[in-house]
Amino acid sequence: MVNVSTEYEKVAEPTRTQIMRATVAGTLGTTLEYYDYVIYGLATALIFNQLFYSDLPPAIGFIAGFATYAVGFIIRPVGGLILGAIGDRIGRKVIMVxxxxxxxxxxxxxxxLPTYEQVGVIAPLLLIVCRMAQGFATGAELASASSLMVETAPRKHRGFVGSFVSFGTNSGNLLATVVWLLISMLPEEQLMSWGWRLPFLGSIVLTFLGLWxxxxxxxSHIFESVAERQRKVSMGEVYRNFFKSGWRSFLVCFGLRIGEGGTSAIYQVFLVGYIATLPNQSQSMGATALLISSLFGIVAIPLIGILTDKVGRRRVFIVLAAIQLLFAFPGVMMIESGSTVAIIVAFLIASGVCVQGMYATESAYMVEMFGLKHRLTGVTASKELGGLTGAGIAPLVVAALLAAVGHWWVIAxxxxxxxxxxxxxxxxSPEVKARDLTVDEDAM
Structure with a gap:
């Protein structure tokens, strides 16, 4: 295969309208994705164990619910690797649609879906099938959106534009949490019979808007510069290029994703349900803390994106990961105290600042780590394998550890x-904010 590399400055720049449309398209898609996943996580922690695993003891049903949650992450790398390689051959837009x-x-x-009481074991099986379909699609959603947005953005604003992927996930968190708080106001009988269905059925509105x-x-104009070459490449060749030259960049991005995604899942999924079990706390307290941290993220995310364009992706991520590390025990201790104020402050620091900040930094960071020949494959592999190892199993692992040890320190x-x-x-990792995205070489 001919190694074609085009100078970045010689590629026709997109118009401001095209940049804005790409940003909106990517943001709205990630909004839908995280709306879906947060709604599912909230329902898993608070509802699904009762509706789909009602024949199991409560503690086992709680773990079984999180196991189903993890299934979506297990299938995501499969979808990511398949759709990512297709996207490296025919473009990012097709995968986004x-x-x-x-x-x-x-x-x-x-x-x-029917519940266990209605159809027995078929109910959790159908839930798992739907979860797998969610996971397969989501496997390439974040990577295709961030790749198109960052490749379309001007070089000096790639961190800012890329941060809107995180803005979309935060908006999805916010929307899902608001919807869940509203339906949780229903009487318990109505919530458990039909109310829980409304957030899932309502997602169709976001789907049609995002598709349009x-x-x-x-x-992406950068992909278009090599589109003719890439369409002649087989998927096998895309994989061979990635495994041959992209593995170092993959390992770094894999670790970044574990640090961000794993801590995100613990706060946004596990601890939301855990807080409901604390003395003198309502079932909605965790969702309320998540809502407040998501509102904070509306302001924090674009500012962090701008900061990464000024001082670099690497420095910002190091600072945020260090804060998350140092705050682990104090943060969980604050939640364990049962104090409403302490819980909200803990979520603001750990989720609102650290998780959302690391995620906002990752979008441009990962795209810039990989060369053009296999960029989407590299980003999807990093995000989804890292997501599986970090976010996918974190609630399940923590639930099992807590059941075995019986003390909050294992969470921290x-x-x-x-x-x-x-x-x-x-x-x-190297600093990558000034990289030329038209080159075939990886950053490492």
């Missing part, structure tokens, strides 16, 4: 380990 359709359809279907916007977005210890992995990965 496909993922939003699959993801929206799977989420809508969850709202139609994404169909009108232009392909697991957060500290995950944050340390992210910190070390950033320390050994």
């Amino acid at each position: 496909l993922t939003i359709v699959l993801m929206g359809a799977a989420t809508f279907a969850i709202g139609l 916007i994404r169909k009108g977005v232009k392909e 210890a697991y957060i500290a380990v995950l944050a340390a992995i992210g910190l070390v990965s950033a320390i050994i």
Whole structure:
């Protein structure tokens, strides 16, 4: 294969309208994705163990619910590697359209499922199928959106534009939490019978809106500069290029994702349900703390994106991962205290600042780590394998550890380990904010 490299300055720059449309398209898609995942996580922690695993003891049903949650992460790397290689051959836009359709359809279907009481073991099996469909689509959603947005953005604003992927996930968190708080106001009988279905059925609105916007977005001008070459490349060759030259960049990005995604899942999924078990705390307290931290993120995310353009992705990520590491034990201790103020402050620092800040930094960081020949494959592999190892199993592992040990310190210890992995990965990585995205070579 001919190694073609185009000078970045010689590639036709997109118009401001094209940049804005790409940013909106990517942001809205990630909003839908995280709406789906946060709604599912909240329902897992508070509802699904009773509706789909009602024949199990409560503690086992709680763990079984998180096991189903983890299934979505297990299938995500499969979807990411398949769709990522396709996206490296035919473009990012096609994958963005496909993922939003699959993801929206799977989420809508969850709202139609029968419960265990109605159909027995078929109910959790159908839930797992829907979760797998969600995961397959989501496997390439974040990577395709961030790749198109960062490749479309001007070089000096790639961190800012890329941060809107995190803005989308934060908006999804916010929307899902608001919706869940509203339906939780229903009487328990109505909530458990039909109320829980509404957030899943309502996702169809976001799906159609996102599809309409994404169909009108232009392909990345950087990908278009090599589109003719890439369409002649087989998927096998994309994989061979990635495994041959992209493995160092992959390992760094894999570690970044573990540090961010794992701590995110513990706070945004596990601890939301855990707080409901604390003395003198309501079932909605965890969701309220998550809502407040998401509101904070609306301001924090673009500012962090701008900061990464000024001082670099690496420095910002190192600082945020270090804070998350040092705050692990104090943060969980504050939550364990049961104090409403302490819980909110802990979520603001750990989720609102550290998780969202690391995620905002990752978007441009990972895209810039990989060369053009296999960029989408590299980003999807990093995000999804790291997501599986970090976020996918974190709630399940922590639930099992807590059941075995019976003390909150295991939650804090697991957060500290995950944050340390992210910190070390950033320390050994190069700074990439000024890289030419048209070259075929990886950053490492």
